[in-house]
Amino acid sequence: MPGSWTHKQKLLSLVGGGVALSLIAVFVLTRAVRSAAEPAPADERKWVTVERVYRGDAAEVDPDDELVYAGIRAPYKDEPLADRSRQRNAELVAGRRIRLRFDKQERDKKGRLVGYAFVEGKLVNEILVREGLAYARITPDTRRYAELLLKAQSEARRARRGIWKLRPSNEEREYWADPKYGHFHLPACAERAKAKPERIVTLASSRAALDRGLAPCGQCRP
Numbered sequence: 662m663p664g665s666w667t668h669k670q671k672l673l674s675l676v677g678g679g680v681a682l683s684l685i686a687v688f689v690l691t692r693a694v695r696s697a698a699e700p701a702p703a704d705e706r707k708w709v710t711v712e713r714v715y716r717g718d719a720a721e722v723d724p725d726d727e728l729v730y731a732g733i734r735a736p737y738k739d740e741p742l743a744d745r746s747r748q749r750n751a752e753l754v755a756g757r758r759i760r761l762r763f764d765k766q767e768r769d770k771k772g773r774l775v776g777y778a779f780v781e782g783k784l785v786n787e788i789l790v791r792e793g794l795a796y797a798r799i800t801p802d803t804r805r806y807a808e809l810l811l812k813a814q815s816e817a818r819r820a821r822r823g824i825w826k827l828r829p830s831n832e833e834r835e836y837w838a839d840p841k842y843g844h845f846h847l848p849a850c851a852e853r854a855k856a857k858p859e860r861i862v863t864l865a866s867s868r869a870a871l872d873r874g875l876a877p878c879g880q881c882r883p
């Protein structure tokens with residue numbers, strides 16, 4: 662009869678539907694298994710164990726990797742407070758299992774992990790900045806906790822902790838920066854030759870540079 666299904670047709674249709682559902686289930690499961698084997702997307706969380714802290718913002722971690730903290734820069738080894746910054750970082754993370762979160766890029770050009778480190782729910786990157794043992798260093802690739810890090814830095818600057826006890830609170834002079842790298846420089850810095858002219862911004866004071874999350878260059882030391 663046209664327009665109405667026989668019992669057999671209904672049965673066939675149900676079986677067909679069942680087969681289709683099973684196929685969808687197999688497809689979804691296969692995809693889930695496959696995605697577990699694919700490289701983690703940038704936002705995925707990862708657990709690592711810190712084996713050796715060698716800087717205020719970097720460490721060797723297990724399994725066999727190197728980690729640098731995103732959004733901050735600790736004093737370099739010949740800058741004041743480099744040791745204190747490294748020791749504090751070690752106190753916070755050495756030998757511990759820490760959780761990492763990532764920004765746009767999970768790794769830098771050298772292949773190191775670039776992440777935000779959490780210990781007992783606290784963001785280590787932020788603790789170091791708040792204690793004046795690292796500068797906020799915000800780039801277009803590390804904006805995830807920019808607000809938090811800049812707030813922590815303002816607090817450290819106001820209280821003149823660590824680095825901020827040694828720096829003048831503000832210097833009114835001309836600096837320049839290539840925001841892609843998150844550093845500000847003196848006019849004569851050699852880095853200028855490598856910077857893309859169309860990206861360069863000029864700043865009228867160190868406060869203006871620090872307020873937008875630029876950290877002083879390690880070479881010209883503005």
Ligand SMILES: [Zn+2]
Binds near residue numbers: 845851881
């Ligand atoms: Zn410089």
